[in-house]
Amino acid sequence: MAEYAKLSFQKGGLNKELAAFFRGLLENGAVDGVLVPMAQNHKWVRLTLVTSASHTAGVDPFAPVAAVSGAKIASSLTSRPSGRTIAMVLRPCEIRAVVELAKLKQVNLDDVLLIGMDCLGRYENTDFVKFQEQGGTSEAFLENALAGKTSGPDFDIVGACKICEFPTAANADLSLCAIGGGNGAVFIEALTEKGGQTLEKSGMKPSEAPAGRNEAVKKLAAARLEARDKKFAEFRAEVNSFEALADKLAGCVNCYNCRVACPVCYCKECVFITDTFRHTGEQFMMWAEQSGMLKMPTDTMFYHLTRLTHMSLFCVGCGQCTSACPNGLDLMPLFRTCAEKTQARFDYQAGRSLEEEQPMAGFATDELIEVTGQVK
């Protein structure tokens, strides 16, 4: 199923055309609400839940920022569902995280219309403010990024986006396509039957597929894959021992922001903030006496290794962990390199399919024989 509708726009008019599309969805009753990135009164673009057709003017889906992962918002909106239909406009990485959360029953997709988009990257939140202050617009960003230039005067898209091999959305009903559409046009692609019906209902005319799209997507994905493999190789060469890992994590202050920001850190209550880790004074003294001193707070390596074990199978490479770190630790390559190995071991890929069972959710008698190497 590949139906397209073309959305032509005058220079400076992209968001106006997109607003008209979302207004249409609300007006004709295709959905009861739209969750979409939207300009706030003064600064910032945030995911905004819009229920009234007259409030769609500020939509800005291609704004190069993701202040928090949309997957967490999707979870807030649907883990106790309203029973009403919501269209959610999310980045490809956010949709992959949504897929994992749906399998964990922390997102309910029953009444959700997923609208993905082509993603050329995002800026750190503080850089996005600069971008806005310097008069940056999503339209200009798209145009430059499609020509290969994502950087501003003193900032660029985040490291995670530079090495993300998934510039287009999978597992969505509709997708907003900017790649290969040519100047002055984006396309809306229907990826499922539900998406096709919505597109029809929206009253948009079907169009030809954007001519250069497949080629352009392939080229971009290949370039990013190459950058990813280079980054992975560099990181693995640098962090190949526990000592190197400790060096890497030396700036960690156990604030646990990375797990709060992580869309797939799925525990409702993290064990590291429970009483299990409220050690007694005597315990600390004992540890200190073992080597004569003890760095405080403790359990830093323990925390990160546990998190790697818990969520690396679901890591979608969104880079929110790096963005969340108050001390500038670049955690993304740590999690992505580890995730590549753990996901490969179980032939799993986070966000690939709703049907694939999560590796720790099942077991079989005749598998992984090499773990024990014993055969009866």
Added chain:
Amino acid sequence: MSEFEPKIVAFFCNWCTFTAADLAGTSRLSYPPNLKIIRVMCSGMVDPKYVIKAFLNGADGVLIGGCWPGDCHYINGNLKARRRVALLTEVLKQYGIGEERFWLRWIAASEGTMLREVAVQMTAKLKELGPSPLKNMGQMAI
């Protein structure tokens, strides 16, 4: 200098491997005293955190002993343990703790001799490998 004696933290399931250790004892089989045995109800309840903590606190090896597939007292706890061990191995391996230091073995209640074998083999392997790379990190690992 005295020979390096590896410390092995051993999580043994109550129903099979721990009983096998008991049998080894009552059968007067001697095996290296390097194992520090922790009795758990099932290999499936060995949280990856227990293993990570053992290594961070200076264990040279971790051994998990469970029932053979099909024999688990809780039907399939051992099969869940196996997936978890595979997962954790992938994580630890990247920073220098490979599968040669982290073992999962099926040892039935009647297999006292196999328990002895595994203890001998693992101790020998770890002597060959030397101390855990985490050992010289001291408090930084905590």
